Amino acid sequence: MKLYNIKDHSETVSFAQAVKQGLGRGQGLFFPEHIPQFEDIDALLSMPLVERSTEILSALIGDELPKSQIHELVAQAFTFEAPLKSVTERIHALELFHGPTLAFKDFGGRFMAQSLAAVSDGNKITILTATSGDTGAAVAHAFYGIENINVVILYPKGKISPLQEKLFCTLGGNIHTVAVNGTFDDCQTMVKQAFDDKELRQTIGLNSANSINISRLMAQICYYFEALAQIPQYKRDQVVVAVPSGNFGNLTAGLIAKAMGLPIKRFIAATNANDTVPRYLASGQWQPQTTVATLSNAMDVSQPNNWPRIEELFRREGWALSELASGRADDAQTAESLTQLAEQDYLCEPHGAIAYRLLAQQLGEEEEGIFLCTAHPAKFKESVDAILHKDIPLPGPLAKHAQMDLLSSEQETDFSVLRAYLLNLSA
Numbered sequence: 001m002k003l004y005n006i007k008d009h010s011e012t013v014s015f016a017q018a019v020k021q022g023l024g025r026g027q028g029l030f031f032p033e034h035i036p037q038f039e040d041i042d043a044l045l046s047m048p049l050v051e052r053s054t055e056i057l058s059a060l061i062g063d064e065l066p067k068s069q070i071h072e073l074v075a076q077a078f079t080f081e082a083p084l085k086s087v088t089e090r091i092h093a094l095e096l097f098h099g100p101t102l103a104f105k106d107f108g109g110r111f112m113a114q115s116l117a118a119v120s121d122g123n124k125i126t127i128l129t130a131t132s133g134d135t136g137a138a139v140a141h142a143f144y145g146i147e148n149i150n151v152v153i154l155y156p157k158g159k160i161s162p163l164q165e166k167l168f169c170t171l172g173g174n175i176h177t178v179a180v181n182g183t184f185d186d187c188q189t190m191v192k193q194a195f196d197d198k199e200l201r202q203t204i205g206l207n208s209a210n211s212i213n214i215s216r217l218m219a220q221i222c223y224y225f226e227a228l229a230q231i232p233q234y235k236r237d238q239v240v241v242a243v244p245s246g247n248f249g250n251l252t253a254g255l256i257a258k259a260m261g262l263p264i265k266r267f268i269a270a271t272n273a274n275d276t277v278p279r280y281l282a283s284g285q286w287q288p289q290t291t292v293a294t295l296s297n298a299m300d301v302s303q304p305n306n307w308p309r310i311e312e313l314f315r316r317e318g319w320a321l322s323e324l325a326s327g328r329a330d331d332a333q334t335a336e337s338l339t340q341l342a343e344q345d346y347l348c349e350p351h352g353a354i355a356y357r358l359l360a361q362q363l364g365e366e367e368e369g370i371f372l373c374t375a376h377p378a379k380f381k382e383s384v385d386a387i388l389h390k391d392i393p394l395p396g397p398l399a400k401h402a403q404m405d406l407l408s409s410e411q412e413t414d415f416s417v418l419r420a421y422l423l424n425l426s427a
Contacts, residue, residue, distance in 0.1 A: 003030040016119035022208040038261045045229040053222040077110035084230040091369040102376035105138030108216030113142035115215040126204040127151040130187035133298035139209040140168035154187040170404035182413040183291045193415045204426040220253035242268040242359035242371040244351040246299035248306040269326040270358040278326040296350035327358040349377040
């Protein structure tokens with residue numbers, strides 16, 4: 001598999017290099033030179049999840065890793081299901097929260113951990129990543145206890161849910177968590193600064209587990225195929241998928257799945273009040289605003305990292321950006337949608353509720369709708385309980401970590417402080 005740097009096409013790397021390196025020169029994202037296509041999609045969709053995902057990832061990675069090894073990586077990573085639950089006759093929820101940290105990012109985080117361990121040759125690595133909520137837990141649990149890998153996770157202090165924080169800031173060991181006095185975008189900026197620091201990058205073996213890492217993105221492609229496998233064959237070409245969108249990795253993966261031949265009719269990019277992309281699609285002007293805190297905190301991103309990959313894919317495929325639907329929902333509308341879902345006997349959380357709202361508004365009469373449920377409702381217990389007047393019981397992993405002490409340190413948004421911290425950690 002060959003990938004190129006979107007910002008500097010002269011920089012090309014292998015899959016192993018991309019997994020280990022994370023970002024290219026000038027903070028450029030890596031993108032596959034070739035996207036394979038499947039002709040017999042129905043045959044592919046008839047396979048079980050692990051076998052189908054092995055075929056998808058083998059086609060992408062090529063002969064760089066033997067198919068038997070890719071199957072082993074997938075089997076170790078995808079140990080849970082992604083069921084499609086009907087909410088109405090034509091609207092279905094793809095539940096991506098049945099993994100160990102109750103969020104969709106378990107798919108990408110666990111596959112990346114397996115991939116990195118497979119290609120690292122035993123060299124010491126420091127994973128540095130920023131999270132607006134669920135990435136932190138998925139990455140922390142995926143890499144916890146893996147030899148020669150230190151993980152440092154930055155998150156905006158007070159801007160993720162308490163239960164999200166507990167799930168990844170209580171592990172210790174090789175997992176180091178830093179509460180930053182700022183926004184997610186501030187955290188992400190410091191991660192980018194670290195990757196621009198060549199000396200630091202080489203000294204500590206720097207890598208990232210955000211969706212900027214191509215292995216995480218590739219894993220996410222697989223559950224779009226899993227979603228359509230659960231739709232009757234005669235309806236598959238009328239499927240519309242609404243994706244809760246923050247950093248836009250999830251939507252990128254879905255669009256790559258479509259480029260590979262998955263017959264998704266169209267996508268809806270669903271955002272909260274941090275609506276840079278919907279405004280851009282409407283006006284053609286890229287005008288990020290100050291990030292605001294919302295009920296759907298994992299989507300509190302004003303400068304989504306993965307958007308350049310989406311534009312690159314649309315350019316390559318000859319698609320028009322006008323074909324990408326979008327929309328936003330504020331907190332009041334999010335709460336209203338949560339209530340509507342509960343009235344239909346479906347318990348959801350803020351991110352999925354936004355995707356449901358936009359899907360219900362934009363679904364055509366002959367279309368079949370899927371919205372992505374990216375986290376278990378209990379991860380947002382405080383807000384969901386208050387809106388729905390419920391007392392959601394905590395699943396096992398949350399109940400366990402809720403009782404544990406936080407182990408995070410605290411920092412200002414000062415890269416020099418972070419740099420010293422990283423060097424001291426790897427000393």
